[in-house]
Structure formats: structure tokens, C-alpha cells
Amino acid sequence: MALNNRFKALEELQKRQPRKVEFPSGKISDYYGENVFNITVMRSYLTSEAFKSVKKAMLEGYRIERHIADQIATAMKDWAMSKGVTHYTHWFQPLTGSTAEKHDAFFKPVEEGRAIEQFEGQLLIQQEPDASSFPNGGIRNTFEARGYTAWDPTSPAFIMGRTLCIPTIFISYTGEALDYKAPLLKALDAVDKAATDVCQYFDKNITRVRSTLGWEQEYFLVDAALYNARPDLIMSGRALLGHSPAKGQQLDDHYFGSIPERATAFMQDVETEAYKLGIPVTTRHNEVAPNQFECAPMFEEADIAVDHNLLLMDLLEKTAAKHNFKVLLHEKPFPGLNGSGKHNNWSLGTNTGVNLLQPGKNPKTNLRFLTFLVNTIKGIHDYADVLRASIASASNDHRLGANEAPPAIMSVFIGSQLTEMLDKIEKSIKAGKMTPEDKTALKLDIGKIPQLMLDNTDRNRTSPFAFTGNKFEFRAVGSTANCSQAMIAINTIVAKQLKEFKKDVDAKIAEGIKKDEAILKVLQDLIKSSKKIRFEGNGYGEEWVKEAEKRGLSNLKDTPRALATMKTKAYKDLFSSQGVLTPREIEARHEIELEAYTLKIQIEARILGDLCQTNILPSAIHYQTDLLKNIKRMQDVFGEKEGKKMAKVQIELAKEISTHIEAIKTKVDAMIEERKKANKLEDAEEKAFAYCDNIKSYFEPIKYHSDKLELLIDDNYWPLPKLRELLFTK
Ligand code: ADP
Ligand code: MG
Numbered sequence: 001m002a003l004n005n006r007f008k009a010l011e012e013l014q015k016r017q018p019r020k021v022e023f024p025s026g027k028i029s030d031y032y033g034e035n036v037f038n039i040t041v042m043r044s045y046l047t048s049e050a051f052k053s054v055k056k057a058m059l060e061g062y063r064i065e066r067h068i069a070d071q072i073a074t075a076m077k078d079w080a081m082s083k084g085v086t087h088y089t090h091w092f093q094p095l096t097g098s099t100a101e102k103h104d105a106f107f108k109p110v111e112e113g114r115a116i117e118q119f120e121g122q123l124l125i126q127q128e129p130d131a132s133s134f135p136n137g138g139i140r141n142t143f144e145a146r147g148y149t150a151w152d153p154t155s156p157a158f159i160m161g162r163t164l165c166i167p168t169i170f171i172s173y174t175g176e177a178l179d180y181k182a183p184l185l186k187a188l189d190a191v192d193k194a195a196t197d198v199c200q201y202f203d204k205n206i207t208r209v210r211s212t213l214g215w216e217q218e219y220f221l222v223d224a225a226l227y228n229a230r231p232d233l234i235m236s237g238r239a240l241l242g243h244s245p246a247k248g249q250q251l252d253d254h255y256f257g258s259i260p261e262r263a264t265a266f267m268q269d270v271e272t273e274a275y276k277l278g279i280p281v282t283t284r285h286n287e288v289a290p291n292q293f294e295c296a297p298m299f300e301e302a303d304i305a306v307d308h309n310l311l312l313m314d315l316l317e318k319t320a321a322k323h324n325f326k327v328l329l330h331e332k333p334f335p336g337l338n339g340s341g342k343h344n345n346w347s348l349g350t351n352t353g354v355n356l357l358q359p360g361k362n363p364k365t366n367l368r369f370l371t372f373l374v375n376t377i378k379g380i381h382d383y384a385d386v387l388r389a390s391i392a393s394a395s396n397d398h399r400l401g402a403n404e405a406p407p408a409i410m411s412v413f414i415g416s417q418l419t420e421m422l423d424k425i426e427k428s429i430k431a432g433k434m435t436p437e438d439k440t441a442l443k444l445d446i447g448k449i450p451q452l453m454l455d456n457t458d459r460n461r462t463s464p465f466a467f468t469g470n471k472f473e474f475r476a477v478g479s480t481a482n483c484s485q486a487m488i489a490i491n492t493i494v495a496k497q498l499k500e501f502k503k504d505v506d507a508k509i510a511e512g513i514k515k516d517e518a519i520l521k522v523l524q525d526l527i528k529s530s531k532k533i534r535f536e537g538n539g540y541g542e543e544w545v546k547e548a549e550k551r552g553l554s555n556l557k558d559t560p561r562a563l564a565t566m567k568t569k570a571y572k573d574l575f576s577s578q579g580v581l582t583p584r585e586i587e588a589r590h591e592i593e594l595e596a597y598t599l600k601i602q603i604e605a606r607i608l609g610d611l612c613q614t615n616i617l618p619s620a621i622h623y624q625t626d627l628l629k630n631i632k633r634m635q636d637v638f639g640e641k642e643g644k645k646m647a648k649v650q651i652e653l654a655k656e657i658s659t660h661i662e663a664i665k666t667k668v669d670a671m672i673e674e675r676k677k678a679n680k681l682e683d684a685e686e687k688a689f690a691y692c693d694n695i696k697s698y699f700e701p702i703k704y705h706s707d708k709l710e711l712l713i714d715d716n717y718w719p720l721p722k723l724r725e726l727l728f729t730k
Helices: 005-014 039-045 048-060 066-081 121-125 181-199 224-228 231-236 261-276 302-322 363-382 384-390 416-428 436-447 449-454 484-510 515-529 542-551 559-567 569-577 583-638 640-646 648-680 684-712 723-728
Strands: 087-091 103-105 107-109 115-117 147-151 158-160 163-172 209-223 281-286 292-297 325-328 342-350 465-467 472-474
Touching: 005 224, 039 048, 039 066, 048 066, 066 087, 066 121, 066 163, 121 147, 158 302, 163 181, 181 209, 181 302, 181 342, 181 363, 181 484, 209 224, 209 302, 209 484, 209 723, 224 231, 224 325, 224 723, 231 583, 261 281, 261 292, 261 302, 261 325, 292 302, 302 325, 302 484, 342 484, 363 384, 363 416, 363 436, 363 449, 363 484, 363 515, 384 484, 384 559, 384 569, 416 436, 416 515, 436 515, 484 515, 484 569, 559 569, 559 583, 559 684, 569 583, 583 640, 583 648, 583 684, 640 648, 648 684
Parallel strands: 087 163
Antiparallel strands: 087 103, 107 115, 147 163, 158 163, 209 292, 209 325, 209 342, 281 292, 342 472, 465 472
């Protein structure tokens, strides 16, 4: 018999060698950012008028005039061409979740068969990509035709390969955002205004507040040959079938272990390219599961950090190909093993260099710290469902609540010492005017925060939204997600809350209450009214599910249910009041998310059915035929009765195989029937629910029977690389 794909792949694997890494000469700082059209490059390529104008646009969001844009375009082109670049593209973040680009050449044929290189301001500022196939949730009817991309000067242009990439936003002709970037920039603007206003209570020098993001990206590496022999990995990004290997992650021996040589070479290559793109990756290590890794950069302003995360995901995939690896960014590529997430560390930083979630040095700066801490908690309390919806996806559903990642219940962890502090404020401020003694006592307490924080070592790893000393860590974000979704939600929520806080404090001040006292009183109210979102215990425990239910917290276990909140008035009011998304944009996004969900489950169901029918069942039948031949031969040699007795094990095996074959076939057929029914549904939400409740439920039972067969039949016949092979190859 010819080798099946699995054995061909395993044979190929024997020949693998770590790829030799070529490091650029010099220190990292010598080539860091060399492929970025950053402020330093601009200074040398632009006239001082153009430089001032673009710097203002980058830092303060000013519009750039046409004649300046022409100068910038020419400078960008000259700089890029000096680095061997031939093409340019508007780089944007459509709602598909990945990035999009359409390359155009700088060169232009002119008379007499010659050509020149050209790039004008108009091409820099705006383009009309043929975008009819990007998701638009019904916003862009055919008569409205195309959307357009518009240059976002706040993100620097960069070079990927031989192409100059210009970060842009993507909008419809009627002005609706069709991407993640436009609403992100609006949310950042909203939180900037709201937080700056609140900062005025504490420091008049604070005129700008920026949201910061430090992401941590987890991923798996598998050998490309093995990957290519797994149609489920190719089509859906995850193994839909496969018995857990005898050794999984029980020994916890992978976490922080030494990184295998092939993987190290891969990471070094990724990092070199990342540095050239100005992505400040500083950390790499093994994760919990075998062949799982993580990398994390220094935090940056949220919009830049989002761009860098998308670029890094792209680099991971491109570089993996060079090393004969495939990188799996899926949230749950392997059943039975930990999946991958993308922690989003979030904070707010001021133009004066202060981290607003960093406890201060004195009572005044600590009151500022408490203000931002408590307002964040209150915002998450009021809009926990919005936060949940921001991380909802078919692939992330596998993680949330599966005792490896935070539960689908949103809660906030702040540690025992801050809890004590908030309890104190909650109890010690009495109604009516505060006495000078009350004030002094409270000031003393508030002044103690930095010392408290220093020895505050309790770190809850099971909380979806945990305070970690000087920032919040949102741990429920999926590894494939565009961080924008989480960042849009958090920053919009906090913006809204801070505005309300300011209104309430100002009202108290107008009543004649002193500023600090007014702030404390409002904080006290917020602490009280947001108490139920705070949870310090084990988020993975069954008790928490019960407790959360008692508290009235939502536990939205799957995507269609999590997304339903997008239909509510509260959701629409939140985003439209902050100028981030209009109700029409929200409706479109809801539909797009539902469609994406349906499509993902549909693809999984198709490939699962296909694999069963064309790989698993034939292999099982093949082996069963061998068994039957053996039984028959036994009887030929030893006589019917004696032969049957002697072939008892073979007969039992053949029967057992039949049971699983039948179970798989019946379930696959039933699943196909359900799919046909679901496909007839017109309404996007109904359809998503049908896929969630009636189709996805077949996956586990089908896998169960297939995994049983994997344990029964001759290893030589098994067609798909086994999980142990995918996971333990170095
Ligand atoms: P760990 O949580 O592993 O102990 P750190 O606390 O140093 O490590 O930081 C984890 C992540 O948090 C890093 O990606 C870092 O860039 C990010 N981070 C640190 N400070 C901030 C901040 N002020 N805003 C956003 N992210 C931050
Ligand atoms: Mg972390």
C-alpha cells in the first residue's frame, strides 16, 4: 500500500533542520524601526513646514492640507525607494478580523516607452479599493457601490517586503465605518477628552490622556508537513478530531522550559523583522501546552499597539513558512490542551508622563489613582455585557469558561489590599459634611496605598479583568482577535463613566462641597453601586458560577448570546453618546459578527463530515476488513467453530469498530440534515443560533467515536497525523 499522507508527512519531518538565522549586523538599536517612516525619518525628508504639519497631525489629530500631503507623499516615496520598495498599499483593518491591502506600483509608463516613479498626495490621502467583498452588514448596498480608505497620519507608514504600507481607515461612501480602526480612534478620542477633564481636578498641566495597550500574544507552532496532512487545521485552524496524547500538559514541563532549537530560530527571525518595523517585542517564552509560545512587546499607545499586534501576527505567519512551520493563532487548536489568548494590558497615560492607574506618592496623587481605579470598575460593572460582546467569537467560545481561561462571567479583581481600601472609603464617609478629623483619617489611609501595593503580591490568574499593580489586564481576549474590539469597548465605557463622574462631582461642588470631599463622596457612591462586579476568588470554580448567578451577573456562554446585547438600547446609547459608533453601524456590526460565527461553524461542520466520510470511516473499514479476513482464515484452518473461538478478540474488535462506524455515520447524516434546515433561515441571528444550538452540538459526539476508532485501529492505517505527532515534534 502506498504511504498515506500522515506517513509521508512524518517522513518529511525526519529531514528537518533548524533554519540558520542571519542576524543583521550591529546592535538591535541600530536597525530598530529602520522600516518605519517615523518622526526621525520625516525630519530628514521633509521641509520644516511639512514636518511641523505632519507632526501636529500625528500628535494632535490636525488635518493635513493638500500641498503638504503632496510633499509627504514624495518624501515617503523617495525614502521607500531608497530601500528597494516598488509598490505602495493602503493598509486597513476590515471587519474580517485580518488586515487588507491592495498593492499599486509607484512606476508609471510615460511617452517614448519610458517610465517614471510617481506618488502624489491624493493617492496618499484617499483611495477606493474594490471593496465590495468586504463585510459591510448591509451598509453598502450595490447602488452606493464602493467604500474608501483614508490615510491615518497618527500611525506611521512602514515597509513590508518591497511594499510601502500606509495605515488607513476604511469607510463607506455614506460615512459609516467599515473597519476597526475608525471607531478605535474615536473611542481613544472620547476617553482622552473625558479623562483629561477629570485630571483637571488634580493637575492643570494634564492636557492629554492616551490609552495604553500592552498585548501578550500566544500561539502554537506545528510542522508544516504535518499541518498539511490535517485538512481540519487547514480549513478551520483547529483539530476537530484526535485523541489526547498519553502525555499532554500534566507534567507542566513545557511552561518556561527551554525553547526547542527550531522554534528559537523561528522566533529570532520574527523578532528581527519586528524590530525593523519598530515593534518593541521584549519577551518570548514557552507557554503551558506543548509547542505553545508567547511573545509580548512593551506597551504603546493603543492604536499603535493594535497595528503592531496585527503586523506581528502577519510576521508570525510569514516567517513560519520559511522555517517549515505553521503558526496556529486559533484560540483552541487542540482539544484537551490549553488554548491561546491575548491578554490586553490596559491603562491611561498623560502628557505629563503619569500612568493614571499607578498609585501615587502622596494623598493627592492617590486620590487621582483611586478616581481612575473606581471609575473603571464602575464602568465595567455597568457594561459587563458590552465587554463580553467585544471578545465574542466562535473560536474564543472554546476558551471562556473551559477552566483554562477566564470564565464567560465578567468580573474585576483588585487584590485584597485595595479591596480593604475601597471598603474603608465605602464605610468611613458618613452622610452630610465630613469633619476635619474624618478627612485627616481618610487622607492617611489613602496615603498608604503605595506601601500597600509594594507588598501586594496576590495575583489572581483566573479573573477576566484583573488589576495588576499599575494597569488592568483583560485576559479574556482571544488570540485571533483584533485587539481593537476590546480597546473600543473598554475606552468607550471608561469615557462614558468618567463624564458622568465629572458631572456628579461638579454638581456637588456647586452645592458648596469642597473638591476633594466631593470626589470622595462620588467615589463612595460608585464603590457601593459597583460592588457586585468585584470578585477575588477562584474564577474557574463551579461555586463562582452559582455565586455570580446570585449576584445577577451575566454568564453568556456562546457568541450569539453574547452578541445579543448589541441590540439593546443601552449598547447603542453607550457608543452613540460617545461618538464612537452610530446605531446603524452597530446593527451592521452585529450582523457581520453573526455571519462570521455561522460561517465558522459551518466550515467546521463541513470539514468534520468530510473527514469522517472520506478518511476516518474508510480507514476503519479497511482495518475491519483485515480483521474479517483473519477470522475467515482462522476458520479455514481450524474449522468453523474452533476458528471462531480462537478469533474471539478479532470478532469483538470488528464488532466494536462497527458500533463506532455506525454512530459516526448516523451523527454525520443528522448533522447534515440540521445544516440544511439552518441554511434555509434568512435571519442572521436565527441562523447563528441554529448553528450554535443544533449543529455544533454534534461535534463532540462525533469526535468521541472517531477518537475511539483512533485507539482501536492499526496505526499504519490511521490517515491523520495524531495529536502527539503534531505536538511533540521538535
Ligand atoms: P507580567 O504581567 O508578566 O508580570 P508586566 O507587569 O511587566 O509583566 O507587564 C505585562 C504586560 O503589561 C507587558 O506587555 C507590558 O508592556 C504591559 N504593561 C505594563 N505597563 C503598562 C501600561 N501602563 N499600560 C499598558 N500596558 C502595560
Ligand atoms: Mg499576563
